[in-house]
Amino acid sequence: MYENLLAHVPTDLWIGGKWRKASDGARFDVIDPATENVITSVASASVEDAKNAVDAAQAAFEGWAGRKPRERGEVLRKAYEVIMAQAERLAKLITLENGKALADSRGEVAYAAEFFRWYAEEAVRNIGEVSRAPSSGARIFVHHRPAGVAVLVTLWNFPAAMATRKIGPALAAGCPVVLKPASETPLTMLALMPLLEEAGVPAGVVNVIPSRRSGAVVSAMLHDPRVRVVSFTGSTEVGRKLLHEAADNVVTPAMELGGNAPFIVFEDADIDAAIEGAMIAKMRNMGEACTAANRFYVQEKVHDEFARKPTEKMAALKMGNGLQDGVALGPLVNAEGRDKVKALVEDAVKRGAKVLTGGQAPEGKGYFYPATVLTGVPDGAAMLNEEIFGPVAAIQTFQSEDEVIRRANDTEYGLVAYLYTKDLGRGMRVSERLDYGMIGLNRGLVSDPAAPFGGAKQSGIGREGAHEGMMEFLETQYVSMNW
Numbered sequence: 001m002y003e004n005l006l007a008h009v010p011t012d013l014w015i016g017g018k019w020r021k022a023s024d025g026a027r028f029d030v031i032d033p034a035t036e037n038v039i040t041s042v043a044s045a046s047v048e049d050a051k052n053a054v055d056a057a058q059a060a061f062e063g064w065a066g067r068k069p070r071e072r073g074e075v076l077r078k079a080y081e082v083i084m085a086q087a088e089r090l091a092k093l094i095t096l097e098n099g100k101a102l103a104d105s106r107g108e109v110a111y112a113a114e115f116f117r118w119y120a121e122e123a124v125r126n127i128g129e130v131s132r133a134p135s136s137g138a139r140i141f142v143h144h145r146p147a148g149v150a151v152l153v154t155l156w157n158f159p160a161a162m163a164t165r166k167i168g169p170a171l172a173a174g175c176p177v178v179l180k181p182a183s184e185t186p187l188t189m190l191a192l193m194p195l196l197e198e199a200g201v202p203a204g205v206v207n208v209i210p211s212r213r214s215g216a217v218v219s220a221m222l223h224d225p226r227v228r229v230v231s232f233t234g235s236t237e238v239g240r241k242l243l244h245e246a247a248d249n250v251v252t253p254a255m256e257l258g259g260n261a262p263f264i265v266f267e268d269a270d271i272d273a274a275i276e277g278a279m280i281a282k283m284r285n286m287g288e289a290c291t292a293a294n295r296f297y298v299q300e301k302v303h304d305e306f307a308r309k310p311t312e313k314m315a316a317l318k319m320g321n322g323l324q325d326g327v328a329l330g331p332l333v334n335a336e337g338r339d340k341v342k343a344l345v346e347d348a349v350k351r352g353a354k355v356l357t358g359g360q361a362p363e364g365k366g367y368f369y370p371a372t373v374l375t376g377v378p379d380g381a382a383m384l385n386e387e388i389f390g391p392v393a394a395i396q397t398f399q400s401e402d403e404v405i406r407r408a409n410d411t412e413y414g415l416v417a418y419l420y421t422k423d424l425g426r427g428m429r430v431s432e433r434l435d436y437g438m439i440g441l442n443r444g445l446v447s448d449p450a451a452p453f454g455g456a457k458q459s460g461i462g463r464e465g466a467h468e469g470m471m472e473f474l475e476t477q478y479v480s481m482n483w
Contacts, residue, residue, distance in 0.1 A: 005089070005092055005093060005096060006039070006040055006093075006187075008191075008194075009040075009093065009187055009190060009191045010190050010191070010193065010194070011027075011040055011041065011042045011043065011187075011190065012042075012043045012190075013043045013045055013049055013053075013207075013208065013209050013210070014190065014193045014206075014207060014208040014209075015049065015052055015053045015056050015207050016052075016053075016055075016056030016059070016060075016203050016204045016207065017056075017197065017202070017203025017204060018203070020043070020049070020052075021043055022043040022044050022045055022046055022049055023046045023048040023049050023052075024046050024048075026044040026046065026212075026213075027041040027042060027043055027044055028041060028042060028044045028183065028210075028212045029041050029042075030042055030097055030184070030185075030186065030187060031184075031334070032096060032097070032099075033098070033099035033330075033331040033332065033333050033334060033366065033367045034099055034320075034321040034322065034323075034330060034366045034367075035321070035365055035366060036365050036366060036367075039096060039097060039187070040187070042186050042187070042190070043210065044210065044211050044212045044213065045180075045209035045210060045211035045213070045217055046213065046217070047213075047216055047217060047220040049209055049211075049217075050178070050209060050211075050218075050220045050221050051220060051221075051224065053178040053207040053209050053221075054149055054178060054221055054224050054226055054227060056176075056203070056204040056207055057149045057176035057177065057178050057204055057205070057207055057226075058148075058149055058176070058226045059204050060176045060202055060203065060204030060205045061146075061149060061175070061176050063202065064171075064174055064175075064176055064202060064205050065145075065146040065174035065175070066174075067174070069123045069124045069126060069172075070124055072123045072171060072172060072174065073119075073120040073121065073123035073124055073172065074120070074200075075120075075171070075199055075200040075201055076116045076117070076119050076120035076123060076168060076199075077116070077117060077120035078198075078199035078200055079113075079116040079195065079196055079199035079201070080113045080114070080116040080117040080120065081199075082195045082198050082199050083109065083112070083113040083116065083192070083195055084109075084110070084113050086195060087106065087109045087110065087113070088106070089191075090109050090160065090188065090191065090192075091105035091106040091108070091109050092105070092323060093187055093188055093191055094108060094109070094159055094185075094188050095322040095323050095330065096187075096323065097159065097184070097185045097186075097187050097188065098156060098157070098159055098184070098185050098188075098333060099286075099322055099330040099331040099332065099333055099367065100285055100286060100288075100322055100330050101286075101322040101327050101329060101330045102322055102323060102327070103328070104284065104285055104286075104322075104330075105322070108158055108159075108160055108161050108285075109160060111158075111161050111447070111449070112158070112160035112161040112163075112164040112165075113164070114449045115161070115164040115165045115167075115168035115169075115449045115465070116164060116167075116168050117449075118168065118449040118450060118465075119168035119169050119171070119172035119449075119469075119470065120172070122169070122172050122467060122469075122470050123171075123172035123173075123470075126143075126144050126173070126470070126474065128141070128142045128143035128144060129142050130142070133480075137482075138480045138481065138482055139480070139481050139482065139483060140478060140479075140480060141478065141479040141480075141481060142476060142477070142478050142479075143477055144173075144471070144474040144476055144477070145474065145475050145477050146173050146174030146175045146473065146474060146475075147175055147229050147252060147473050147474060147475045148175060148226065148227070148228035148229070149175065149176055149177070149178065149224075149226050149227045149228060149229075150166075150170045150175045150176070150177045150178075150227070150228070150229040150230070150231060150473055151177070151178050151180070151218065151221045151222065151227050151229070151230045151231070151251075152166045152167065152170070152177050152178070152179040152180070152230075152231050152232075153179075153180045153214075153218055153230070153231070153232045153233070153234065153242070154166070154179065154180070154181050154182055154189075154232075154234075155182050155233045155234045156182035156183075156184040156185040156333050157285055157288045157289055157290075157333070157389075158285070158289075159181065159182070159185035159187075159188035160188050160189070160192065162233050163179055163181065163189050163192075164192075165449065165453075165464050165465060165469070166179075166231045166233075166464065167179070167206060168449075168469075169464070169469040169470040169472065169473055170229075170231075170473045171201070171205065171206070172470050172473075173470050173473035173474050174473075175229065176204060176205045176206070176207075177205070177206055178207045178209060178221060178227075179206065179207065179208045179209070180209055180210070180211060180214060180217060180218055181208065181210055183210065183211070183212055183214070184333050184334060185333075186208075186210035189208050189210075190208060190210070193206070193208055218230075218242070218245070219245055222242070222245045222246055222248070222249060222251055223245075223248060224249075225249060227249070228251060228252060228475075229251065229252045229253075229254065229472065229473055230242060230246050230251050230252070230253055230254070231253075231255075231464075232253070232254070232256070232257075233256040233257075233290075234256075234257065235257065235258050236257040236258040236412075236413070236458050236459070237258075239255045239257040239258075239460070242255070243255065243461075252472070253461055253462070254461065254462035254463075254464070254472040255460045255461040255462065256290070256453070256455070256459075256460045256462075256464060257290070257413075257415075257455065257458060257459050257460040258290055258387050258413055258415070258458070258459060259290040259291060259292070259294070259387060259415030259416060259455065259459055260294045260295065260384075260385070260386065260387060260411045260412075260413040260415075261281070261291060261292060261293050261294050261295070261415060261416045261417055261418065261436075262293075262294070262295045262297055262404075262408035262417050262418070263277075263278055263281055263282075263293035263294075263295065263296045263297070263417075263418040263419075264297045264398075264404055264408060264417070264418065264419040264420070264430070265278075265296070265297070265298045265299060265302065265306055265419075265420050266299050266401075266419070266420065266421040266423075266426065267299040267300075267301040267302050268421055268422045268423055268426075269302070269420035269421050269442075270420070270422060270442075271302055271305055271306060271309070272309075273420065273442065274306065274420035275306065275309045275310050275313070276444065277418065277420060277440070277442070277443060277444030277445075278293060278296070278310055278393070278418075278444060279310065279314075279444070280444035280445050281293035281418050281440065281444035281445070282310075282391070282393050283317070283328075283329075283371065283391060284445070286329060286330060286332065286390065286391050287388060287389060287390045287391045287392065288332065288333065288337070288389050288390065290387070290415055290459075291415065291416045291438075291446060291447060292387075292388070292389070293393070293444075294383070294384075294388055294394070295384055295394055295396065295408075296393055296394060296395040296396065297396055297397070297398045297404050297407065297408065298395060298396070298397055298398070299397070299398055299399070299404075300397045300398070300399060303375075303395070303397050306395075307356060307373065307375050307395055310373060310393060311356040311357050311373045314357055314358065314371035314372070314373055314391070314393070315357040315358075317329045317371045319362075319368055319370055319371075321366075329368075329370070329371055329391060330368075331366045331367040331368045331369075332367045332368070332369055332389075332390055333367065334367055337389060337390065338361060338367040338368070338369050340389070341369050341388060341389070341391075341392060342361050342369065343382075344381075344382055344383040344386075344388055344390075344392070345359055345372060345374070345383070345392060347381060347382045347383070348374055348377050348378070348381040348382075348383055349374075351377075351378045351381050352376060352378050353374040353376050353377045353378065353381065353394070354374065354375050354376050355372065355374055356373040356374070356375060357370075357371065357372060357373050358371050358372030358373065358391075358392070359372050359374075369390055369391060369392075370391070371391045371392075372391060372392040372393070373392075373395065374392065374393065374394050374395065375395045376395075376396075377394040377395065377396055379396075381394070384396075385411070401426070401430065405430060405433050405434065408434060409433075411457075412457055412458045413455070413457060413458060413459045414435050414436045414437060414455050414456030414457035414458070414459045415436060415437060415438065415454075415455035415456075415459035416436055416437070416439070416440065416446055417434045417436040417439055417440070418439075418440040418441075418443070419431070419434075419439070419440070419441060419442075420442055421442070427441045427442065428441075435456055435457065436455065436456060436459075437454045437455035437456045437459065437460070437463075438453065438454070438455070447465075448465065449465050449466075450465065450466055451465050451466055452465055452466040452468040452469070453465045453466075453469075
């Protein structure tokens with residue numbers, strides 16, 4: 001049933017501009033989360049393959065870094081165009097291996113491609129400065145050089161976008177990359193490699209090595225002295241381990257880690273707008289996003305209205321295979337993810353939460369879990385303290401501004417927070433007091449290639465997107481001189 005969609009999707013390692021088998025012949029299966037059937041098998045890179053990929057990247061480094069910025073930008077612009085020309089095919093491939101509804105996958109392809117268009121323009125804006133030292137009188141010449149080989153490690157929830165928002169700025173800066181995609185979703189990134197080759201990306205500049213031996217493979221690269229940057233998207237737990245690994249060779253880390261996003265609705269908010277924003281913040285990618293709204297705080301006066309309307313919308317979502325027409329809610333990516341969501345809901349209900357819709361995983365094949373709304377979720381519920389990563393909205397009430405800020409900030413995470421109010425003064429005042437890297441003020445979506453994406457506290461280090469994203473792959477050099 002997958003033959004047509006997979007007809008032109010490679011399943012080997014992409015190293016130095018060539019397809020290669022794993023050095024020891026190892027492969028692993030990719031599973032369709034909607035049916036639990038095996039889609040295909042993919043080469044599983046070994047430590048030797050990882051070293052070969054770093055060899056290829058290092059060999060390509062000088063030539064790519066030496067290209068004129070405009071030339072690199074034109075390659076990135078062409079990459080945007082060839083991806084958009086294949087948008088529908090790529091969207092279906094994302095849905096096949098990830099499970100998300102096709103509408104979500106189409107949005108992801110456009111979002112992913114936009115990073116190449118954005119960094120096609122940023123590639124020419126690596127601007128330095130010249131000044132004169134006040135005391136010595138020497139000239140201070142500052143410029144930014146490509147850091148070197150970058151290792152990119154991505155999560156499965158956005159198989160295309162998680163990679164392109166790292167590849168785009170790295171290539172714009174002049175750095176070659178080795179990408180280790182998530183084992184659940186390696187096909188999308190492998191399918192992009194012929195498109196990047198068509199766009200003019202030279203051999204070795206982008207290398208892709210799927211692997212079920214992630215720990216050993218990534219560790220080997222981080223201990224290679226030629227690797228100068230590691231960019232990771234994933235859980236805070238794994239991020240901590242990679243930071244320890246990166247410390248051995250003082251590799252520059254860029255970490256986009258977990259979240260526990262509060263969604264605050266004040267009594268003066270436009271409730272209909274807040275509900276629309278909540279549906280985006282909660283249900284985009286079925287809640288499998290670090291930016292997903294995790295905790296809903298609704299001021300008491302408007303609680304009942306707010307709880308009723310999203311319940312109606314969530315209950316009306318059609319659940320099924322994401323490739324089918326009209327489906328808005330596909331399966332979660334794997335059994336582990338589904339079982340975690342199930343356990344979190346069961347824990348909340350045992351503690352007194354009320355289920356307004358959903359709350360029961362269906363029987364049969366596929367890692368499905370219905371859109372679920374809970375009210376009266378007690379403070380001790382596990383889902384308030386960790387990422388749900390599923391289509392579950394946990395609603396609580398609050399009384400005062402100070403109270404909700406305190407509760408919203410009471411977490412080790414600090415990626416994104418959302419708030420709705422018609423009072424702009426209150427909106428800005430509360431935004432400044434929320435300890436988060438990003439704020440959605442009367443908006444349920446903050447992700448944008450032109451904006452600096454990243455968090456505070458244990459939600460990460462550094463920023464992706466905007467000009468800051470390219471700076472993660474550049475090193476500042478200062479030259480002192482007289483003339």
